[in-house]
Amino acid sequence: MRNRLVRVHRELSGSEASELRILAPTLTVREAEVLELAAIGATNLVIAAELGIGSETVKSYLGSAMRKLDASNRTAAVSAARSYGLISNR
Secondary structure: HHHHHHHHHHHHOOOHHHHHHHOOOOOOHHHHHHHHHHHHEEEEEEEEHOOOOOOHHHHHHHHHHHHHHHOOHHHHHHHHHHHHHOOOOO
C-alpha cells in the first residue's frame, strides 16, 4: 500500500500532492528526531546520547515509527518517512 501511495504521490502535482499528504502516517516529534539521526547513519547509542535518552528508548521509538510506516527495518523507515515528507531529504 505504501508503495502505491508513493507512486501516486509522484504522479500528482500541486495541491493534489498536498492532499495526499493527509494519508501519510503521523509520527511523534521524538520518532521523527530519531529517524532524522538514523538517516545520517547514527547508531542507537549515538542517537541516545544526542537526545539524552536510553538506547532501549531509541529502539522503542524506531519500532513505533517502523510500525506506523509499515517498514521492516530502519532503512526502510527512513525511506518511507522521506517519501511522505515527514523528515528531511538531506
